[in-house]
Amino acid sequence: MTGLDDRLDGLRAVVTGGAKGIGAGIVRRLAREGTHVLILDLDANAAQDLAAECGHLVSVAAVDLTDLGAVNSVIADHGPVDIAVNNAGVDQHAFFTRTTPDDWRRLLAINLEAVFAVTHAVLPGMQAAGFGRIVNIASEAARLGSRGGAVYAAAKGGVVAFTKSISIENARFGITANCVMPGPIDTPLLRSAVDKGGEGLLKAMEGATLLGRLGTPDDVAAAVAFLASREAGYVTGEVLGVSGGMGVAAG
Template sequence: MSGVENRLRGLSALVTGGAKGIGAGIVQRLAAEGARVVIFDIDRAAAEALGEARGGSTEAAVVDLTDQAAVAGEIARLGPFDIAVNNAGVDQHAFFTKTTPEDWTRLLAINLLSVFAVTHAVLPGMQAAGFGRIVNIGSEAGRVGSKGGSVYSAAKGGVIAFTKSIAIENARFGITANNVLPGPIDTPLLRAAVEKGGDSLMKAMEGATLLGRLGTPEEVAAAVAFLASREAGFVTGETLGVSGGMGISAG
């Protein structure tokens, strides 16, 4: 990270789902580059442990992202924010005919509606400041679909379209909005899935990328940090795959 340690100094960042996995990688990277970072997560222990490990530059708040009033209240209490990273998400592997309306509601609430809630709450402060960076963590599934992940894919596709619309509406305020789409990333959640699915699942995920390997949370975080920085001031409405070429491979 030579040369970028202070790139985000003086900026305040919110990262949802920031306690573990990709989110934790993003939190650590933004804090290392000088930002004050607030973690929103329902896992109190993990969020507070990460906050303590990072020292005074990182705070943790336990927030149910499906509760719009709670999200707005915590953002009003802890903000305003210069950077908002909507990272929280959940998947459910099942063919669509095996899912229920309750499943649809839960997946859409966490993967899409929480993005609405956070963005709605942070935008007024960004507009008043004349500066803002919104980075939404989607998935290549939102671009190419996912066998056994139809509702998740629909939600992530919605995030892509929503982000572009927010970019269009807020450019006049100096606010940018971009998507980062991870492919298969080496996280504890993925490793747990591999333990159930076996080596064939791992080989399938690696084979879905042009580079033939899993990505790391740090590689996703590097892309997020750039888009969150002042250096990315002329980048908005874009969708960046951090997926080892998965989007091309799937095509």
């Protein structure tokens, strides 16, 4: 039986968007539990600072996740991966009628296609090893919709359906695939929305949860660490809200 001390020890992970926000919380948590982590992020400086803080277990590949060829070669060069956390994402905060096809393509490229690309790159190695954990960061927007985030919500809905499909195709290889749906989490992404929407938006976000507060990257990282661990081997195809009860609060 897997003990609490060795549930993640010695495993090898990639975390997209691991330089800041929720991703940085996930990197810190996995490294603390003994996992080797490769951060894939555009922001090389923030990623290097985090790696220096975490010590020898964390390394960095500066890559734009919308460059699917680059994603593939970085992962191929890195070697086998046990855990893939598809966390990178962007939102736009604009009513749908004010968005353009270029906006849609950019949001889908980061929030959905990059998830395909990383998963496609890591699955053959996981299948050969007979072990793997895919954890995809969706959003409560996939369940509830989002005012000012229609394309984002659609992409996240796609992430949920994709994850379930991957869980079905890969269960026989000992690979699990699950989604985490954060609610409002205090990160640079959320702060950029508040900069546009003002303090009223912040209060509305807090009020949309049962617990009446924003979440933290650590709140999400704790759920991800469980789903990524050896001890979660009988959990697959699931969607876990980490949103202060937002799904229930919305009725």
